[in-house]
Amino acid sequence: MLAQQIVNGLMLGAIYMLVAVAFTLAIGVLNFLNFSLPGLFMVGGMLAFGLMKAGWPFLIAAAGALAAAAFVSLLVERFAYRPMQGGDPEVPLVSSLGFLVLLENLMLIQYGSDQQAFPALLPDLNIRLGGLVIGIAQLISLALSLGLVTFLSWYLSSTAGGRRIRTVAENRETALLMGIDISRLVPQLFIASALLAALAGILFAVNYQQVSPFMGEGVGFKGVAAMIVGGMGSIWGAVLGGLVIGLAEVLSISFIGADVVNISVYGLLLLILIVRPQGLMGRAASREKL
Amino acid sequence: MSGYLTGVLVVLAFNVIAAYAVYLPLAAGQLNLGIAGFMAIGAYASAFLTNEYMWPMWAAIPLGAGLAGLVGLLIGVPVLRTHGIYLAMATFALGQVISAVFLNLEVVGGAAGYPVTDYAGPYVVYAAAAGVVVLMLLVSRTRFALCLTAVKSDATVADLLGVSVRGMKVAAFALGAAVAGFGGGLYAHHYSFVEAQHFNVLLSVFTVLYVLFGGTQTVWGPLVGAAFFTLVPELLRASDQWRYALFAVFIILFMAVRPQGLVTSSLFRLFRRKAEAA
Numbered sequence: 001m002l003a004q005q006i007v008n009g010l011m012l013g014a015i016y017m018l019v020a021v022a023f024t025l026a027i028g029v030l031n032f033l034n035f036s037l038p039g040l041f042m043v044g045g046m047l048a049f050g051l052m053k054a055g056w057p058f059l060i061a062a063a064g065a066l067a068a069a070a071f072v073s074l075l076v077e078r079f080a081y082r083p084m085q086g087g088d089p090e091v092p093l094v095s096s097l098g099f100l101v102l103l104e105n106l107m108l109i110q111y112g113s114d115q116q117a118f119p120a121l122l123p124d125l126n127i128r129l130g131g132l133v134i135g136i137a138q139l140i141s142l143a144l145s146l147g148l149v150t151f152l153s154w155y156l157s158s159t160a161g162g163r164r165i166r167t168v169a170e171n172r173e174t175a176l177l178m179g180i181d182i183s184r185l186v187p188q189l190f191i192a193s194a195l196l197a198a199l200a201g202i203l204f205a206v207n208y209q210q211v212s213p214f215m216g217e218g219v220g221f222k223g224v225a226a227m228i229v230g231g232m233g234s235i236w237g238a239v240l241g242g243l244v245i246g247l248a249e250v251l252s253i254s255f256i257g258a259d260v261v262n263i264s265v266y267g268l269l270l271l272i273l274i275v276r277p278q279g280l281m282g283r284a285a286s287r288e289k290l
Numbered sequence: 291m292s293g294y295l296t297g298v299l300v301v302l303a304f305n306v307i308a309a310y311a312v313y314l315p316l317a318a319g320q321l322n323l324g325i326a327g328f329m330a331i332g333a334y335a336s337a338f339l340t341n342e343y344m345w346p347m348w349a350a351i352p353l354g355a356g357l358a359g360l361v362g363l364l365i366g367v368p369v370l371r372t373h374g375i376y377l378a379m380a381t382f383a384l385g386q387v388i389s390a391v392f393l394n395l396e397v398v399g400g401a402a403g404y405p406v407t408d409y410a411g412p413y414v415v416y417a418a419a420a421g422v423v424v425l426m427l428l429v430s431r432t433r434f435a436l437c438l439t440a441v442k443s444d445a446t447v448a449d450l451l452g453v454s455v456r457g458m459k460v461a462a463f464a465l466g467a468a469v470a471g472f473g474g475g476l477y478a479h480h481y482s483f484v485e486a487q488h489f490n491v492l493l494s495v496f497t498v499l500y501v502l503f504g505g506t507q508t509v510w511g512p513l514v515g516a517a518f519f520t521l522v523p524e525l526l527r528a529s530d531q532w533r534y535a536l537f538a539v540f541i542i543l544f545m546a547v548r549p550q551g552l553v554t555s556s557l558f559r560l561f562r563r564k565a566e567a568a
Contacts, residue, residue: 262390
């Protein structure tokens with residue numbers, strides 16, 4: 001029973017992990033708490049559902065949903081992030097929330113507010129290991145998430161492109177002086193974080209077989225919590241945070257009750273912020289964020 | 291007055307009170323994303339007092355507000371050690387935890403909600419909201435408001451000039467929490483029912499949205515922002531399901547053109563100059 005719940009928690013954590021990494025890219029490099037990411041998560045799941053309903057095969061529908069999320073993220077960059085440079089740091093938050101409301105309502109108009117059933121892609125394909133039941137779809141998501149994060153971590157630490165991103169994160173002005181084309185790099189980062197969030201949305205839809213226009217809110221906020229618990233700006237911190245939050249959620253549901261989820265998840269976040277604000281794996285903040 | 295108009299104005303009054311609860315700490319540069327939690331404390335505490343101890347509403351609501359302020363003070367001390375986005379996330383987590391605790395507190399009905407025996411009519415709500423606005427206008431003319439602006443603009447300089455930065459931050463945070471608790475207590479007594487689910491994160495986040503939209507440079511910003519956010523979606527009601535989508539597009543474009551918010555101090559100067567010229 002406990003082992004099974006731990007497995008379930010880790011599977012849920014894989015989704016939070018991707019969302020947390022998407023947030024951490026936006027915060028760590030661009031210093032922008034991008035509240036449109038929960039919306040892009042939802043766009044991933046909902047559009048994949050909508051396109052499949054229109055008769056597209058899964059892989060093409062998923063690619064279409066990812067492309068749409070990337071396009072919306074470029075709009076977020078253009079209208080929410082770019083005009084705010086040098087202004088009050090809270091302001092981009094407002095416009096990115098505007099995008100969240102807009103995306104939710106567009107999906108609501110198109111597909112209605114009800115929870116929809118996402119078709120089962122790999123029906124009843126489970127691995128039984130001892131007493132444990134592990135879904136193949138969930139296993140594939142976990143592997144895919146970990147693979148992507150490993151790639152991202154390698155890219156950031158060992159390639160020229162990664163070094164450019166780290167330079168911008170360290171100091172924007174210096175990066176500009178070193179000849180880094182920030183106006184090209186920033187949209188690329190927006191696309192990368194949108195793809196991560198939308199992919200998480202698709203994986204969520206495949207694993208839990210349900211989508212709704214508001215599916216992004218709960219998962220998105222827990223992704224933020226995961227990012228902070230792990231340590232803002234740290235990729236592996238986001239991974240650890242995602243798994244911890246997923247475990248905390250599943251374990252408190254199965255052993256105490258569904259109503260205490262918010263106490264355990266956000267209580268954990270509050271405790272970390274008071275005791276160790278830089279997160280489990282973060283370095284002490286050397287400069288102000290937000 | 292028609293029932294519809296009364297309903298809209300009551301919502302407006304609650305939104306105005308909540309907006310000032312967010313504005314106070316924001317005037318000192320702190321983003322409080324957990325305002326709904328403090329509203330829940332005020333709502334449940336005052337409802338409990340009127341229900342179980344037969345307290346009159348006019349004593350129970352201020353006491354609920356005071357309790358929310360006290361919790362703000364006690365929690366503000368450790369939480370305000372963090373800055374910027376860490377503080378925003380700490381308040382966010384705090385709001386979530388407080389609502390979740392009430393959701394599980396069986397003595398006030400738990401998830402089923404908590405009926406309130408006493409009732410505050412719409413005119414009481416209007417008067418209370420007007421009172422909060424007047425109080426804020428008075429506060430904005432004091433030295434305290436000046437200190438808050440100094441802390442927001444440059445904490446180091448404010449510190450050097452002898453302003454207790456930490457004290458100001460905690461005071462603004464606790465006062466904002468008390469205002470939120472007041473609004474929550476009033477809410478419980480107007481709708482005669484409290485449920486923890488109402489005080490969710492979106493309530494906090496949207497209230498912050500009103501305030502930033504209205505502008506934080508002057509004391510009028512939250513009022514204008516709350517009025518705009520309450521009334522414009524009602525006016526757009528004709529376009530039915532498209533109204534929130536249209537409204538969101540408008541917010542995005544507006545903030546791109548005017549990131550400092552609707553009401554700013556330079557706007558005030560412009561009006562004053564015109565008045566002098568005339």
